[in-house]
Amino acid sequence: MREALKLKGIRMRNSKRERWPKVVVWSAAILISTVFFLILSSIVWHGIGQISWEFITAAPENAGRAGGIGPILVSTGLILGVAIAVALPIGLGTAILLSEFTPRESIFGTMVRRSLDILAGVPSIVFGLFGFVLFSNILGLGFSILSGGLTLACMVLPILIRSTEEGFRSATEEYRISAASVGLSKTTTIFRILLPAAAPGLSVGLILGVGRAIAETAALLYTSGYVDRMPTSLLDSGRALSIHIFDLSMNVAGGNEKAYASALVLVSILVVINIVSFYISNNWLRRRITII
Amino acid sequence: MILAIGLIPVLTTALAHADSNAENAQELNGKLVITGSSTVAPLVSEIAKRFEAQHSDVRIDVQMGGSSRGISDVKQKISDIGMVSRALKENEKNIMAFPIALDGITMIVHKSNPIDELKNKEIVDIYTGKITNWSEVGGNDAPITVVSKAEGRGTLDLFIKYFQIKSSDIKPHVIIGDNEQGVKTVSGNKNSIGFVSVGTAEYDAGIGIPIKPLPLNGVAASTENIRNGNFPLSRKLNLVTNAKPDGLAEIFIEFANSKEVADIIEEQYFVTTPE
C-alpha cells in the first residue's frame, strides 16, 4: 500500500481526459466521507454529553436509562476475545492452505471457498438460532459468553479467510521462488516471509471481522444473552454493547440518549482496535524488509 | 499455529466442564433462567436485580427472545420461567400464567395532525383501506400512512381481536416490530397512524417527541385509565411456568407480584395489576 502512494511523485502524462476521472474519484471519496460524518456526528452530538468515567464503569440501572455500561463493556471484550482467539488461527490456517497449498482449480479448495462464500451470506439471526442450538444446547454451554464468542467466530470466518487469502495471493511469486531457492522450508517461508507480505490483507480481514463482530446484535441475543451483570466466567451470560444499544433504542422508552452514548463508546473502541491492528500490520511490513 | 493446535484441547475440556457445571449450578446456587418477551424482559430484569440484592446466593438470568420462546423454553425445560406479553392460546392450556403487570395499546398520530379523536369504525376503515385520506375523517387533505405490526405480535393480536378484523384485511403501508420503532416511524411521518404501548406513547409524548395518543371510545389513553380499568384495550404481561411452580421459581413469582416491586413496574411505564 505504502509503495503505491509514492507513485504520485511520478509524472504522468497530463491530458484533458485525466481531469474527469479525478473529479469522479474525488467525489466518490467525498460522498462516502460525508455520509460517514453525518452518521458519526449524530452519534457524537447526542452521545457526548452522557459520557463520563462513571458511565464507562458503573452498572446499568433502571433498564439502562440510568447508570453506566461497565459490565457490558467487560462482556463485550470477552465475547470479542473468544471470537478472535478462535477465528484467527482457524482463519489464518485456512487462508494459508487455500493460497499456498491448494491449486486454484482443486476440488477441495473450491468447496472450502464456496462454503465460505455461502457462509458470508447467512443472516445473523440464523447464526444466532444455530449457535443457540449447537453451542448452548447440544454442547451445553447455555447462554454464555463462550457460546456467543463461538457463534461470532463462525460468523467472521468468511471475511477473515477470504481477505487474508487475497493478501497471500498478492504476495508475488518472487518471494516464494527466492525463498525456495535459498532452501527455506515451506513452513519457514510462510511464517517469515509470506505472512508479513500478506499482512495488509490480514489486517483488512481483521478490521472487517472485528467490525462485524462488535456490531453484531441478532446472533448474540440468542447465545450470549441479555444479562447485564458483571460476568465472572466465560460461562456466564453477558450482554454485548450492540445488544444494549438495540435494547435502549428499540425496546426501552426513554433510552435514546444512553443508546447514543453507548454507540459513541463502541465507535471509540473500534478506533483503538483499528489503530492497533494497522500498527501491527505495518510492523510486519517493516520486518519483511529487514529479512530479505 | 501452535496456538491453533493448543486451542483445540483447551476448548474441548472447557466444553466438558461446561456440561457438568450447568447441571450442578441449578441445584447448588439457586439459579433461575427466565426467557421470553422483549416487552417484559427489561421489567423482569429490574425485578430480578432487586431479588438478587435481597438474596445474595440467588442468580437470575433474564433472556430475551419473544413470547413464543418464553412458552417453548419452559416446555422444553430450557428455562424455569417464561415471559409472555399476549394471552395464552387454546393449545397452551397446560401452561400456568401469572400476570405481573398491565400494558395498554393506544392509537397514535403525528402531533401536527388536527385529528383529536377517531371512532372505532373509522379506525377499522383506515386499517382495512376503505378510508385512505385524512379529509374523510375531518382532517387535512393528505393520504393516510397506515402503520401496523408484524404477524403474531402480542399487540397486533390484541388490536385485531378488539376491532374484530382479520390480519389479512389490514392494508398497511409500513409494518414495524418494536414499540419504539413505531414511535419513530409515526413521529417521522406527518400523515401516519399507528398503535403502540400506552406507557411508551405517554413517556415519549411527555419528553416532546411529536406524537399524539388518541382516546379510544372517548377514554384517554393513560396509565391511569388502564389501572382503573376504564381503558378498553389492555393486555396482561405474564410470567409463565410449565407446571405449578415450586421452590425458587414460586418465591420469585410471588415477589414479582408483590407491592415491593410496584415502583419498578411504574418506572418501566407499565401498570400494576389490580389486587
Next chain:
Amino acid sequence: MSQRPSDALLIWTLRTCAVTAGVIVVFIALFLVQESLPALRSVGLLRFFTDSSWHPAENLYNLTPMLLGTLFAMVGSVLIATPLGILSAIFVNYYAPPKIAQSYRGVLGLLAGIPSVVYGFWGLVVLVPLIGELEPPGPSLLAGILILSIMILPTIALVADSSIGSVPKEYMTSAASLGLSRWTAIRRIILPSAKSGLFTGTILETGRAIGETMAVLMVCGNVVQIPKSLFEPVRTLTANIALEMAYALGDHRSALFVSGLLLMLIIVCLILAAEWISRGRIYA
C-alpha cells in the same frame, strides 16, 4: 519443493483448519433443513410460491414477494456500493495525499464496525422522513437500498484497497514511461491485475447485503408485497425472520426457517452464477 516433516505437520494442521471452516456451513444447512421439515411436510414446497399471500396465522405462506424484495435490495445496493467502493480504493491508492489516504482508510474501518441497529436508527430518523417528503410513506425499498449500500461499502472498498495496493508498483511506473495517462493505466493495467480481489470483495459485500437484518427491518417498511416502484415498502426474507420469529409457533415458525433455507439457496445460486460468469478469467 522439498517435503520436510515440519511441512507435513503444517499441512495437516492447515487442512484441519480448512475443514473446520468449511464444515460450519454444512452444519447450518442441516440445522435449517431440520427446522424447515415440519412446514415442508405439512405445507409443501409449492405453496411457498403459489399461496395468495403471507399470512401464517391464516395458513397462507407465499414467500415470493419477500424473495423478490431481498433480490431487489441486494441488486440495488451492490450496484451502488461496488463502483463507489472501487473508486474509493483507487482514490486511496492513486489520488489521495498520504495523510488523507490514511484517515480515509480509518473512516472505512469505522463504517464497517458501526452496529446495524445504529444504521437502522439513523435511517429511520433521518433518511426515511426525507424520502417520505419526496414520496410517502418513506420507509421503502429505496431507503433499504441506500442504508445497505453504506453498510456493505467498507467491505468492497477495503478488500479492493488491499488488492489494488498490492499490485506491483512497477506496473504503474512502466505505464508512466509508456506515456499512458494515470486513469488509462488504472483502467487497463491496475484494475485487471487486481480483479481477483475485486471479485472476492464483491462476493463478500453481496453476502452481507443478503444477510443484513436489523437495519433493513427498520427502514424498509416490511409490507409483504411486490414493489412497483423504489418508493414502495418491501419486506426482505431476513426481516421476515427477525420480525416474526419471536412470536411464531408450529408451522409458522418452521416456515420462517424455510425463509432461511431459501435465502441460502439464493446465495448458492448467486455464487455458482458468479463462478460461471468469471470462469477462468478471475484467477488467471
